[in-house]
Amino acid sequence: MDGTDRHPLSEDDFALVHALQLHPRASWAGLGPVLDAAPVTLARRWARLQGSGHAWISCYPVVGEDAMQVALVEVDCAPGRLAGVVAALDSEPSVMTIEYAARGRDLLLTVNAASFTELSGLVLDRIGRVAGVASVRTHLASRVHREGSRWRLDALDTRQVAAVRALRRADTTPQAAGVDLRGPVYAPLVRELCVDGRASAAELADRVGRPASTVRRQLSALVRSRALVFRCEVAQLLTRWPICVTWWIRLPTAAVEHAVRRVRTDPRVRLCLSLTGPENLLVTAWTHSLGELVGMQSALERSLPQAQIVDTSVILRTRKRMGWLLHPDGRATGACVPVFPG
Numbered sequence: 001m002d003g004t005d006r007h008p009l010s011e012d013d014f015a016l017v018h019a020l021q022l023h024p025r026a027s028w029a030g031l032g033p034v035l036d037a038a039p040v041t042l043a044r045r046w047a048r049l050q051g052s053g054h055a056w057i058s059c060y061p062v063v064g065e066d067a068m069q070v071a072l073v074e075v076d077c078a079p080g081r082l083a084g085v086v087a088a089l090d091s092e093p094s095v096m097t098i099e100y101a102a103r104g105r106d107l108l109l110t111v112n113a114a115s116f117t118e119l120s121g122l123v124l125d126r127i128g129r130v131a132g133v134a135s136v137r138t139h140l141a142s143r144v145h146r147e148g149s150r151w152r153l154d155a156l157d158t159r160q161v162a163a164v165r166a167l168r169r170a171d172t173t174p175q176a177a178g179v180d181l182r183g184p185v186y187a188p189l190v191r192e193l194c195v196d197g198r199a200s201a202a203e204l205a206d207r208v209g210r211p212a213s214t215v216r217r218q219l220s221a222l223v224r225s226r227a228l229v230f231r232c233e234v235a236q237l238l239t240r241w242p243i244c245v246t247w248w249i250r251l252p253t254a255a256v257e258h259a260v261r262r263v264r265t266d267p268r269v270r271l272c273l274s275l276t277g278p279e280n281l282l283v284t285a286w287t288h289s290l291g292e293l294v295g296m297q298s299a300l301e302r303s304l305p306q307a308q309i310v311d312t313s314v315i316l317r318t319r320k321r322m323g324w325l326l327h328p329d330g331r332a333t334g335a336c337v338p339v340f341p342g
Helices: 011-022 028-035 039-052 082-090 116-127 158-171 187-195 201-208 212-225 253-263 290-303
Strands: 055-061 069-077 095-101 107-113 133-146 228-234 243-250 269-275 281-287 308-321 324-326 332-336
Touching (some): 011 028, 011 158, 028 158, 039 055, 055 187, 082 308, 187 212, 253 269, 253 290, 281 290, 290 308
Antiparallel strands (some): 069 107, 095 107, 243 281, 324 332
């Protein structure tokens, strides 16, 4: 891929991506009647989208109080050192996302670790010591209210959305017993799924050197455990929402829950976090234009009169999203550093 392929995706392409956002591991046979296409046609369409980097499936552990710890890290670089810092962070598994910011910071990182202690070491001992890093400011996420796996295109109608959701319920009946994602049984499978979230049991068995029947049982347990998030991504600049913005908001603690309920009703919101510190709420959205961004900010201020938007950061370019390295035009390069702490 040379970065020149900028043709828009078709409506059928968007419909397939939307369906996979709802159910990333849906079978082509199951999606066929919903999308009015033969399974082999859907398989070919997905292979084309994935091969061109226009869409891909990522996978990572669920974020929670007893699971993955998350923080936002602002990074300032010494003059002329930005490219070198980004190159060093590209290969760091615990740096999930790397974004070039328009003001206030050179880079905005989303990072993860398996514990608070490991998170501290990541920021202080690894990111902070990268050659060319001048300073870091860390904002710990105390709670994740919304994240990118819940963001949707609007390519399917109500009937189709309901049908895909019914498929997902039928395919992923939860199980009571948990799984140890970092143990010797499941960790190799999780790492492979981070790179290829739609990998079949047969493909995983070949990659980890286990019998297919064993992996089929283990894969079923992984999916049904709900310990992993499977997420269908799309090249942002080819959607109707090419502008990414992050707002840093200060609110009275008692007003946060109301603000979260308001923010979560807006389908443009990709990320909403409660943070430690004076700016205690972070909201990231994809918008149609800079004008729409201003209008959305105005609407937030009107609906949340107790909120003070302390900073607005437009993202100039995303280098890495949930482990996947991206072209400047937003397409996946095909290179993935698995997001898997520990």
